Amino acid sequence: MAGDALTTTPQAPRADRIREDAVDAALGKLDLDTKARLLAGQDMWTLPALPEIGLGSLVFSDGPIGVRGVRWTADDPSVALPSPTALAAAWDPALARRAGRLLAQEARRKGVHVLLAPTVNLHRSPLGGRHFECYSEDPYLTGAIGTGYVQGVQDGGVGTTVKHFVGNDAETDRFTVDSVIAPRPLRELYLAPFEAIVTNAHPWGIMTAYNKVNGSFMSEHRYLVNEVLRGEWGFDGANVSDWMAARSTTGDILGGLDVAMPGPQTVYGPPLAEAVRAGEVPESAVDDAVRNVLRLAARVGLLEGAPAVVTTAPAAVDGHALARELAARGIVLVRNENGALPLATGQRARIALSGAAARDARILGGGSATVFPERIVSPLVGLTAALPQGALTFSVGADPSEEPTPADAGFELRAVCRDASGAVIGEGSLPSGQVQWIGDDLPAGVTYATMASIEVTGTFVPRESGEHAFGTRGLGAFALAVGGAAVWEGAQLPGSEADPFEAFFGAPTVRARAVLAAGEPVEVSLTYQVPDMSALPLRAIMFSLLHLGPRRDADELIAEAVAAAREADTAVVVVATTERVESEGFDRTDLELPGRQNDLVRAVAAANPNTVVVINTGSPVELPWRDEVAAILLTWFPGQEGGAALADVLLGEREPGGRLPTTWPAVFADAPVTEVVPGEGRLEYREGLHIGYRAYEKAGVSPAFCFGHGLGYTDWAYESLEVTADAARVRIRNTGARRGREVVQVYLAPVGDPVERPASWLAGFASLEAEAGESVEVEIALPARAFEIWDEEAGAWRRVGGTYEVRASRSHVDARLTATLEVGA
Numbered sequence: 001m002a003g004d005a006l007t008t009t010p011q012a013p014r015a016d017r018i019r020e021d022a023v024d025a026a027l028g029k030l031d032l033d034t035k036a037r038l039l040a041g042q043d044m045w046t047l048p049a050l051p052e053i054g055l056g057s058l059v060f061s062d063g064p065i066g067v068r069g070v071r072w073t074a075d076d077p078s079v080a081l082p083s084p085t086a087l088a089a090a091w092d093p094a095l096a097r098r099a100g101r102l103l104a105q106e107a108r109r110k111g112v113h114v115l116l117a118p119t120v121n122l123h124r125s126p127l128g129g130r131h132f133e134c135y136s137e138d139p140y141l142t143g144a145i146g147t148g149y150v151q152g153v154q155d156g157g158v159g160t161t162v163k164h165f166v167g168n169d170a171e172t173d174r175f176t177v178d179s180v181i182a183p184r185p186l187r188e189l190y191l192a193p194f195e196a197i198v199t200n201a202h203p204w205g206i207m208t209a210y211n212k213v214n215g216s217f218m219s220e221h222r223y224l225v226n227e228v229l230r231g232e233w234g235f236d237g238a239n240v241s242d243w244m245a246a247r248s249t250t251g252d253i254l255g256g257l258d259v260a261m262p263g264p265q266t267v268y269g270p271p272l273a274e275a276v277r278a279g280e281v282p283e284s285a286v287d288d289a290v291r292n293v294l295r296l297a298a299r300v301g302l303l304e305g306a307p308a309v310v311t312t313a314p315a316a317v318d319g320h321a322l323a324r325e326l327a328a329r330g331i332v333l334v335r336n337e338n339g340a341l342p343l344a345t346g347q348r349a350r351i352a353l354s355g356a357a358a359r360d361a362r363i364l365g366g367g368s369a370t371v372f373p374e375r376i377v378s379p380l381v382g383l384t385a386a387l388p389q390g391a392l393t394f395s396v397g398a399d400p401s402e403e404p405t406p407a408d409a410g411f412e413l414r415a416v417c418r419d420a421s422g423a424v425i426g427e428g429s430l431p432s433g434q435v436q437w438i439g440d441d442l443p444a445g446v447t448y449a450t451m452a453s454i455e456v457t458g459t460f461v462p463r464e465s466g467e468h469a470f471g472t473r474g475l476g477a478f479a480l481a482v483g484g485a486a487v488w489e490g491a492q493l494p495g496s497e498a499d500p501f502e503a504f505f506g507a508p509t510v511r512a513r514a515v516l517a518a519g520e521p522v523e524v525s526l527t528y529q530v531p532d533m534s535a536l537p538l539r540a541i542m543f544s545l546l547h548l549g550p551r552r553d554a555d556e557l558i559a560e561a562v563a564a565a566r567e568a569d570t571a572v573v574v575v576a577t578t579e580r581v582e583s584e585g586f587d588r589t590d591l592e593l594p595g596r597q598n599d600l601v602r603a604v605a606a607a608n609p610n611t612v613v614v615i616n617t618g619s620p621v622e623l624p625w626r627d628e629v630a631a632i633l634l635t636w637f638p639g640q641e642g643g644a645a646l647a648d649v650l651l652g653e654r655e656p657g658g659r660l661p662t663t664w665p666a667v668f669a670d671a672p673v674t675e676v677v678p679g680e681g682r683l684e685y686r687e688g689l690h691i692g693y694r695a696y697e698k699a700g701v702s703p704a705f706c707f708g709h710g711l712g713y714t715d716w717a718y719e720s721l722e723v724t725a726d727a728a729r730v731r732i733r734n735t736g737a738r739r740g741r742e743v744v745q746v747y748l749a750p751v752g753d754p755v756e757r758p759a760s761w762l763a764g765f766a767s768l769e770a771e772a773g774e775s776v777e778v779e780i781a782l783p784a785r786a787f788e789i790w791d792e793e794a795g796a797w798r799r800v801g802g803t804y805e806v807r808a809s810r811s812h813v814d815a816r817l818t819a820t821l822e823v824g825a
Helices: 012-028 032-038 084-089 093-109 139-155 183-190 192-201 222-232 249-254 270-277 283-299 319-330 345-349 379-386 500-505 554-566 597-607 642-650 692-699
Strands: 060-062 114-116 162-165 178-180 205-208 238-241 310-312 332-336 351-354 392-395 411-418 424-430 434-438 453-460 466-473 476-482 485-492 509-516 522-529 540-548 570-576 611-616 631-634 682-684 716-723 727-734 740-751 761-770 775-781 788-791 796-799 802-811 814-823
Touching (some): 032 283, 084 093, 093 114, 139 183, 139 761, 162 192, 162 222, 183 788, 249 283, 319 642, 351 554, 379 392, 379 642, 392 554, 485 509, 522 540, 554 570, 631 642, 716 802
Parallel strands (some): 162 205, 178 682, 351 392, 351 570, 570 611
Antiparallel strands (some): 434 540, 453 522, 466 509, 466 540, 476 485, 727 775
């Protein structure tokens, strides 16, 4: 990208030698106990510094759509980019690289050296609870986008840990499940993105998953880590456990795990040194792990005498502008009847917007990927700013959630810490009702030993009159007061949640209700009794003050939206999922939109034939009314600037740039993989090679919207296709009236296939732009791996010769040009 030159150390091979020499010299100065200590987290996010060898403390942080840093709080804001599904929907590795560079900039600002991202597990089933955090159902597309992302982050001198290696494609029982995957699908699907990224981007870290694969926990999987990842692929980075995944001192170190996180109580450190002295572990295994950690430290500039890979970061990136561009590029226009979009100039005068998600946008998925931006542009805010005054009306229409959420809009809060006598020992600002303090991330002057209670206190100015509900989320004893009066006191105990992540946070629960008047401030207070955590391996405090605004009759809300739509030129309805539907820690049980949102869409569409529906979800949902509306836009979880990007696309300032990275089924029953719940601890990948579009083609089932589908605001003619043994050259022409972008997709389909394979698969793609009337040509490489299968008997890749049909397509089912290619074995 122009202007993004970066300075690296002297010639790469020479710099690598200098780093390796520095690593060896540092390793030679360490005794066994110090080496073992270096491999164990010293707290939630860091490894210990070793001043005696000039080693700084490595700092890790969650991603992948932002950099949270070591503080899990809205008081330390981060740029929030669109969800990985949105990034993949752009089908542009170069754009992913730009996103990575921004995240490296954010990491450096926050003192972070290693980003815990990207997530490159596959969309095996649309029920996967963390679907939004992964890229695609296709391994080639996933690998390409992940490669760009890793290159971008590491362009900025910040390490990545590609995760979750491997088979963590669902959340149910993820800590213990055994993912049973046959060798061919394991190699051709689930390992393929990791292999592509290791080969093409050379990541500095890998994160091993919680789960087992074929009987062995990934943190101690000698074959997949030592033989495949390190041996076959040549990975030379650090292998970091998922948090609290390391279980066995000897199993993990012999299985190739370098770092056990978090600390201070882990299976490494003193237990590892003791295992060496007992003869259970060779010290050489410890040395290998330490060498990998020191190499990572050297690459990010934390080891004296070792030149960092990047000495001058790329040019500064405007985070808000890039977040807006990414959101627009990821929006997929899947339906646009009679040119409903972009909105014509005359239509801009009267737009009826409805849906609670238009006002309270869901910008990201729940769980460890959560970051806290300094601002959020909702669809309501974005459209209000873009349209003339009076052109837009808003109605709630339908609210997807009936549960309370962390106190936010209208609240001004702080957290006050007190000791056992009630004396204040410290306090911190609290931009929302969430308290999330992990490890030593506490307000100044506060320690776990002295802290007896925490009070979340401040004022609330309601934006609506009526009955407001207040509640809690978290485990422990609470006291709640509203308007200076005690309204509830009690305790929330651990429930039956199967996932420790979910159990730790507890379920959101309404505790009291109060009738309040709009605009009139009221005092609120939630006091939490801090339990004794001295014996816990990880000390953390997580609880929330929750709020739910007045509930109105659902039919009445829909009627208001219908009345507004009837008077408007265009009706825009925003529908969404909630954090209780899509989040880390659990899988979905269906693909339905929560609440009365489907009823809202149908009623508005009946009142106004020019109805545009915006889908604010991270993964597929059923759209039973899809043939009843004029246009449908998929915005995914669009990040902090999503509302501005949506306005750009609706009004034609930008083209919807996205294509589907995953198939959207018409109904849940059509999804090829609907089983994500293990049986007797095992999750059998019985579908083999057939997931996503491959499975739909095999079954002869038509989805609602196919893989690769996406419309723009111009038209394209595919003029020519020429193929060779290693490339396809495609020429296309913009036949419309405005500049546009097209994603040319190349699929291979064997003719008379001698082996069992999918009927067709993605082999390459390119994102092109052209002015109206302009013709452009692109050469798309056909990688050798596209013609290979994993030979289970030989334990190696084997090229399959024969006749292949090469398809230049607009989507998986929309081939515009075909050619025949003869391939030798």
